[in-house]
Amino acid sequence: MKPLPVPERLTKNRFLLDEEQCNIEVNQEIARASGTGKLLVACCPAHVYTEEPDGTISVEYAACLECGTCLAIAAPGALKWHYPRGGFGVQFREG
Numbered sequence: 001m002k003p004l005p006v007p008e009r010l011t012k013n014r015f016l017l018d019e020e021q022c023n024i025e026v027n028q029e030i031a032r033a034s035g036t037g038k039l040l041v042a043c044c045p046a047h048v049y050t051e052e053p054d055g056t057i058s059v060e061y062a063a064c065l066e067c068g069t070c071l072a073i074a075a076p077g078a079l080k081w082h083y084p085r086g087g088f089g090v091q092f093r094e095g
């Protein structure tokens, strides 16, 4: 069986959104001052982060792949991130 290319694999994912609890919170002040906001926008593979015209970073956490990249690149205090509660979040169906 031939493995699927990554973009096709990602389309197989399913997400169960926890509407009561967002697992990502950006400290706008620290993100702006440290340049973390622009890094988040550039590095998140799921395009969870967008920068608004006023510089605010918006979060669309429903698409989070739980890869941890944002945690690795964020300046201290700029980001609060935790895994979704049990049963919620991404389900990988193709590895």
Ligand code: SF4
Residues within 6 Å of the ligand: 024, 043, 044, 045, 046, 047, 048, 063, 064, 065, 066, 067, 068, 069, 070, 071
């Ligand atoms: S964990 Fe990965 S997919 Fe989720 S917001 Fe961070 S960088 Fe994006």
